[in-house]
Amino acid sequence: MKVLKTYPEKCISCHVCETTCSSLYFKEDKAELSCIQIHDETNPPVMNVCNQCQACVAACPTCAITVNKQGVVMISRSLCIGCLMCVAVCPTDSMRTAFGKHNPFKCIACGACVKTCPADALAIVEE
Amino acid sequence: MNRKVLAEYRYTLKPIEKGYNRRTLYVNVGTKEIKEKPVTDMMIDKFVGGKGFDLYLMWQGVKDSTKWNDPENEICISFGPLCGNTSYPGSGKSIVTTISPLTGIPVDCNVGGHFGPYTKFAGFDALELQGIAEEDVIVYIDGDTGIVKIMTAPDEKINSHILAEDLIKEFADSEDKHQFVSVVSTGEAANNVLITCLNFSFWDKRRKVARLKQAGRGGTGTVFRKKGIKALVVKYSGLKVDTNNPVDLPTLQKTGLKLHKEIEAGDDTQCRMHQVGTAHLMEIMNDYDLLPIRNFKYGQMPEAESLHSREFTALFTQGMADGCWYGCSLSCCKAVDNFKPRTGPYKGQPVCVDGPEYETAAGCGSNICAWDPRDVVEINFYCDTYGVDTISFGTSVAFVMECYENGILNKERTGGLDLSWGNTDAALELLHQMARGEGFGLTVGLGVRRMKKIFAEEFGADAQFLQDIGMEAKGLEYSQYMSKESLAQQGGYTLALKGPQHDEAWLIFMDMVNNHIPTFKDKAEALHYFPMFRTWFGLQGLCKLPWNDIEPANNAQTDEPAKVPEHVANYVDIYKAITGKPMDKKELILQSERVYNFQKVFCMRMGGGRRIDDIPPYRAVGPVTEEEYNSRAERYDKLLKEKIGVDPEGKTVAEKMDITRKFREDQYQQLVDAVYERKGWTKEGVPTLEHLKNIGMDLPEVLEVVKRFL
Ligand code: SF4
Ligand code: SF4
Ligand code: SF4
Numbered sequence: 001m002k003v004l005k006t007y008p009e010k011c012i013s014c015h016v017c018e019t020t021c022s023s024l025y026f027k028e029d030k031a032e033l034s035c036i037q038i039h040d041e042t043n044p045p046v047m048n049v050c051n052q053c054q055a056c057v058a059a060c061p062t063c064a065i066t067v068n069k070q071g072v073v074m075i076s077r078s079l080c081i082g083c084l085m086c087v088a089v090c091p092t093d094s095m096r097t098a099f100g101k102h103n104p105f106k107c108i109a110c111g112a113c114v115k116t117c118p119a120d121a122l123a124i125v126e127e
Numbered sequence: 128m129n130r131k132v133l134a135e136y137r138y139t140l141k142p143i144e145k146g147y148n149r150r151t152l153y154v155n156v157g158t159k160e161i162k163e164k165p166v167t168d169m170m171i172d173k174f175v176g177g178k179g180f181d182l183y184l185m186w187q188g189v190k191d192s193t194k195w196n197d198p199e200n201e202i203c204i205s206f207g208p209l210c211g212n213t214s215y216p217g218s219g220k221s222i223v224t225t226i227s228p229l230t231g232i233p234v235d236c237n238v239g240g241h242f243g244p245y246t247k248f249a250g251f252d253a254l255e256l257q258g259i260a261e262e263d264v265i266v267y268i269d270g271d272t273g274i275v276k277i278m279t280a281p282d283e284k285i286n287s288h289i290l291a292e293d294l295i296k297e298f299a300d301s302e303d304k305h306q307f308v309s310v311v312s313t314g315e316a317a318n319n320v321l322i323t324c325l326n327f328s329f330w331d332k333r334r335k336v337a338r339l340k341q342a343g344r345g346g347t348g349t350v351f352r353k354k355g356i357k358a359l360v361v362k363y364s365g366l367k368v369d370t371n372n373p374v375d376l377p378t379l380q381k382t383g384l385k386l387h388k389e390i391e392a393g394d395d396t397q398c399r400m401h402q403v404g405t406a407h408l409m410e411i412m413n414d415y416d417l418l419p420i421r422n423f424k425y426g427q428m429p430e431a432e433s434l435h436s437r438e439f440t441a442l443f444t445q446g447m448a449d450g451c452w453y454g455c456s457l458s459c460c461k462a463v464d465n466f467k468p469r470t471g472p473y474k475g476q477p478v479c480v481d482g483p484e485y486e487t488a489a490g491c492g493s494n495i496c497a498w499d500p501r502d503v504v505e506i507n508f509y510c511d512t513y514g515v516d517t518i519s520f521g522t523s524v525a526f527v528m529e530c531y532e533n534g535i536l537n538k539e540r541t542g543g544l545d546l547s548w549g550n551t552d553a554a555l556e557l558l559h560q561m562a563r564g565e566g567f568g569l570t571v572g573l574g575v576r577r578m579k580k581i582f583a584e585e586f587g588a589d590a591q592f593l594q595d596i597g598m599e600a601k602g603l604e605y606s607q608y609m610s611k612e613s614l615a616q617q618g619g620y621t622l623a624l625k626g627p628q629h630d631e632a633w634l635i636f637m638d639m640v641n642n643h644i645p646t647f648k649d650k651a652e653a654l655h656y657f658p659m660f661r662t663w664f665g666l667q668g669l670c671k672l673p674w675n676d677i678e679p680a681n682n683a684q685t686d687e688p689a690k691v692p693e694h695v696a697n698y699v700d701i702y703k704a705i706t707g708k709p710m711d712k713k714e715l716i717l718q719s720e721r722v723y724n725f726q727k728v729f730c731m732r733m734g735g736g737r738r739i740d741d742i743p744p745y746r747a748v749g750p751v752t753e754e755e756y757n758s759r760a761e762r763y764d765k766l767l768k769e770k771i772g773v774d775p776e777g778k779t780v781a782e783k784m785d786i787t788r789k790f791r792e793d794q795y796q797q798l799v800d801a802v803y804e805r806k807g808w809t810k811e812g813v814p815t816l817e818h819l820k821n822i823g824m825d826l827p828e829v830l831e832v833v834k835r836f837l
Contacts, residue, residue, distance in 0.1 A: 059456075061448040062306070063332045081213045082368025083454035084380060088387030097384065099377035102368045 001071030001127050002109045004036070006047035010121040013040035017113035017122060024112050025105065032098055035107040036122075047121070050094040050107040056086035072109050080104075133264065134277040136161035140250060140270075143372045146208030146705045147171065151184065152251040152275065154266055156354055157198050157258025161275050166252050173823065177207030178235050178665035179722040180253040181224040182729055185233065186828070188257055191732055195228035195346070196353050198259045204243065204311075204359075205253035208706050210668020211244035212371045212454070214383035215701050216390065217670030219244050219452020221327060227345035227625070228321045229519075229574050230602040232735040233726060234345025234625045237665050239451025239460065240327030240338075241309035245270060245363035247668075248370050260355030267298065270363035280357040286314045286562075287326040288478060288512040290358060291337035295330055298360050306330040307366075310337065311359040313348030314514030319564040320572025322519035322604070323348030326511060333447060334464065336479045339511050340451050344628055345603060346574075348514040366453070374707035382700050387456045390677050394457070398676045399436070404449075404459035405485035405672075406439040412489065416759075417609045417635060419494040421548060422525035423598055423746050424755050426609040434492045438500040439483065457673050459484075468505050470555045472562075473512075480508040483517075489607035490521020495528055496549035506554060513562045518628075519574060522604035524554050526575050529596055535588040541567045575599040595745040601626040601735060610747050612762075613639040614791075615650040618798050621743040622654065624726050624736075630671065631658040637689050651801035660690070662719035667702070674698075721824040724807075724814050731813070732832045738812045741799060749791045753780045756787075763787055813837060 018034035026033040039046040052073050057065045064079035065086060075086075080103045087095045087104050097104045111124045141148075149166045166180075174183045181203035188201045202225045212218045221243030227234035246254055249270025256266070265280045284290055291310040299305045310328045317323040325347045326339040373379050394400055399407045409431070412418035416426035443461040451460045465477040483491070483503050491497060491506040510517045524546075530536045531546035538545060544553045544567055560568025570578060575597045583590040598605040603626025610616040616639075619632030634653055637643045644650050664671050679693045686692065695712055702710045730736030750756040756763055757780065764775040767783060771790045775783055803810060807818030813836045819825045 058446055059448055061450055061453045061455075081366050081453050082380075083213045083456075084384045085387055085448070085454065085456045087384060088391045088456060097380070099380045 001052055003052050003125055003127050004049050004107050004109045004111070004114070005123050005125045006049060007121045007123070008044040008047050010119050011038065011045050011047055012119045012121070013038055013045045014118065016116050016118065020113045020116045024110075033105075035096055035105055036113055037096075048092065048094055050090075051092060052109070053091065056090055056095055059085050059089040061085065070109075073106065074108060075103060075106065077103055129282055130265075131279045132276050133279060134159040134161055136275045138163060138250060138273045138275065140273045143248065143370065145374055145707050146371055147176070148247065148250050148252045150251060151180065151205075151253040151255060152268070153255045153257070154275065154277065155258035156256065156260040156264055156266065156277060156356060159277055161277070163251070164255075173721055173826070174725070175207070175666040175718050175722065176252060177205050177210070177668050178222040178224065178662070179725075180205040181222055181235065182233060182722065182726055184253060184255045185224055185226075186725075186729060188255065189226060193226055193733070194231070195226050195350055199257060200226045200350060202256040202347065202350055202354070203253060204246070206243045206247040207666055207668030209701060211247050211452075212373065212379060212701070212705060213366070213368055214379045214454055215697070216383065216386050216450075216455045216457050217452075217673035218454060218668065220664070220668050220670050221342070222665045222668070223325060223342040223347055225345070225347055225350045226733065227347075227602070228349050229346045229576070230626050230735065232601065232625070232730040232733045234347070234603070235665060235726075236325075236342035236344050236347060237630065237670070238325070238327050238342035239329070239340040239670065241306075241329040241452065242311050242327045242359065242361055243668065244366075244452060245307075245309050245361045248363045248366065249361055254359075256354065256356065258354065263355050263357045265294070265357055266359045268359075268361045270361060271365070283357070285312070285318070285357060286512040287312045287339055287514060288337070288508075291326065291328040291339060294358055294360050295328065295337055298362055300364070304364065306332055307364040308360065308362045312357065312514075313351050314512050315562040315564075316513035316515045316558075316572065317348035317352040319569060320515070320561045321346045321349050321577075322516050322523060322572055322574050323514045324516045325351060326514065329451060331462075331479075334462070334479055338451075338460065338462065338479070339481050340460065341511065341516070343516040343518060345625060346516075371705060373705040375704040378704040379701055382697050382704070383454065386673060386677075386697065389679055390456045390673075393677055393680065397678065399440075400457045400459040400672065400676055402445060403436045403440045403443060404461040404482070405676075406461070406483060406488050407436045408485040409434050409436050409439070409488055412608070413493075415640065416612070419489055419525070419607050419609055421496060422494060422522075422529040422596060423605070423609060424529075424752070425758060426611075428493070430496070430498050431493050433498045434488055434500060434503070439488065442500060442504060451670075455670070455673070457677060459672060459676075463504050466504055466508065468508060470505065470552070471509060471559050478508060480504050481511060483507045486607050487517040487521070490518050491524075491554070494521050494525040494607060495551075495554055497551045497554065498549065499551070502551040506551070506558065509555065509558045509562075513558065515558065515561060515572070518606050519604040520558070521607065522598050523571050523575055523578070524557060526578065526597055527571055530582060530588070530593075533592075535582055535586060535593075540586060574602065575604050576602045592751075595751045597744055598746055599627070600743055601740050603627060605747060608633070608635060610635070610743075611749055614794055614798055615644055615653060617743055617748055617795055618650065618654050618802055619657075620747065622741050622799070622802060623658070624723070624730060627743070627747075631661060633657075643689070647797055647801040650798060651805040654802045655805045656690075656716070659716045659719040659723060660695075662723050663698070663715055666718060666722060669698075717822060720822045724819060724822060724824050725829060727808075727812075727814060728829050728832050731836060736812065738799065738810070741812065743795070745788065745792070748795060749787055750784060753784065756780055756784050809837070811836070
């Protein structure tokens, strides 16, 4: 299973990963639209991102959430009707939503943020 | 499929505005006329939507003299402005109304499934069906292209579990698009008997079957078949989070997510709706002496342990997204998969059975002493597919079993059936007879009120005894709670406009267990507020369950926990977020009050709605037989002493029963006085002109009817 792994002790809270993620998927530099969330109130910071646990898959009433060959949990935008039931069941609060947007969003382990992180605090691993 | 198109109507597709299409669809299956009707500002202001629109349309369509089987009787199905949003749990309900064959007055049913939301998104705020077709027809609404058709339906089977699935497959664009089609159907029993229902489907993508939700009460299925309608089919493929076009999507989403999280955190320790649906009530009701057993004689028996919710939990497939509409995280629509019936035409064939819900488990289980949960599942399956209402079936069978016990019935009179308590083979055979149109099942299928008359006239049975034990009022069978020890619930049941159903008020715990409404005034206030509050769900297209079958963690600390204030605030918020209109908790009640009083006047117009229609059978109020009295003698003796001020010592059971009865019947009448007064009605139950004016329901046609009674 392909997962974005986080190393909080290395994270310097620069939030570049959030910029990368939201710019890539929403064409906007806005932390709330990023699939990865850096909460820097603590030291080390809390890095919240989907661990591909699949808990949301069974909750989806339209079967819009599936697991791809690499073990990554994916949302089909054409099937999703935006009920946000998946957001409520995610045990780690990593299924993300921004009120006003039609669909929830989550990390698909694409690795874009890994490349821009200056502190090596992120990696794509097989688990 | 061998189908002819008998009529076709093309309409312009346009987006919904703030929850409304501003048009309704009229289909006359007799004259084959199909047309749209505008929704006026007056309709929205006074009738809101949902049940309000249904009743308004029906009022225009029927005459004072209309009977259920007249061509002008209508079946109206409406959805309400909030219906179909995918954000807030419980937002996919349709409300069905018709002049009922059981009661002769309007009946209304609140039902899940995808038909309502899809028909709304196809472009209509209500569907109005009138006329009688010469041959069996299907009415098809294609919400993707904007076409309505009346088509012949000569070939297919009628029973719902087959018909719904066949039609979904026929009308879906392709195999991966079954979820965009929904069907309304009934079953073979609706050709023959009166205690019938309609099934509204939703395609279950994981199980790959058509699931069925019931518009259960009052014989809607019989009216449907009388009209020659085999099915209604809708297709709509464009559902998105904003299809209902709310003015404020973020607030709607935020409010919905808050409730999803509350359910996720609380359901496992509160009602376990996820795991077992409403059947979680079985042991609670048995513990409190409220579970109907032996035709509502007793509320508790050790045998009921075998119908404990753990038995149903074990039968239900766990971990499924079992919502009857998208976005319902309460997911109470449990199902038994691969069930193999042991009787009837589908014997041995694996089927998916929806439920049993509490009402079915109690009515077709404990009330007739069917103690094997699998028998309950089988009765549930056949009721649904034949189009029989499980509540009326349970109460009617319980009634004939008690008649059998008392010798009013015997094998000669039942066509050889042994109707002893718990004989599930016989209960199932009655059901199959209803479908085949033969035997004693046809009599049972007429419902309790007609049976009372037949048994008295043909078998010389004691009419008073039949009246006392026959659990119906207004012609409708009681649903499955014991109301003997809760005066407020006797009112909740018997004052309900359509007949004794628990959907207007469920006050047993408030009244009997917690003693929160001790005085007549308190009870009357509760019997005003809760029916009005709950009527609102039917105006909007909402489900009642997410209101109080899940509660916020701090609910008990609020001023009025029974009202679940935070959830009331949620409803105010989502109404505003969708319609953009002002709303607060007072206006919410007022919206309901208008429609509620309109329905009351509608009942009066059709010959019901009088004070005598609000009188319960004594079985709902107190012990009818000595056996019943003796089974709870301590309780009744204590009541004699403490409440009535009579020393039970030295009195015969018959004397004690007599005093108890007089007292309880008198209490009930005092309750009726208090409730009528609180509702703004005269002592005869007629809404006063002043009250109608105050609430804004003083339409000339309404006043004209009311004046006949003042
Ligand atoms: S979004 Fe949440 S529930 Fe879904 S796979 Fe990721 S961590 Fe698990
Ligand atoms: S929001 Fe979309 S992906 Fe999530 S549960 Fe609802 S339909 Fe499925
Ligand atoms: S609570 Fe149950 S009946 Fe109500 S909408 Fe949800 S799934 Fe349907």
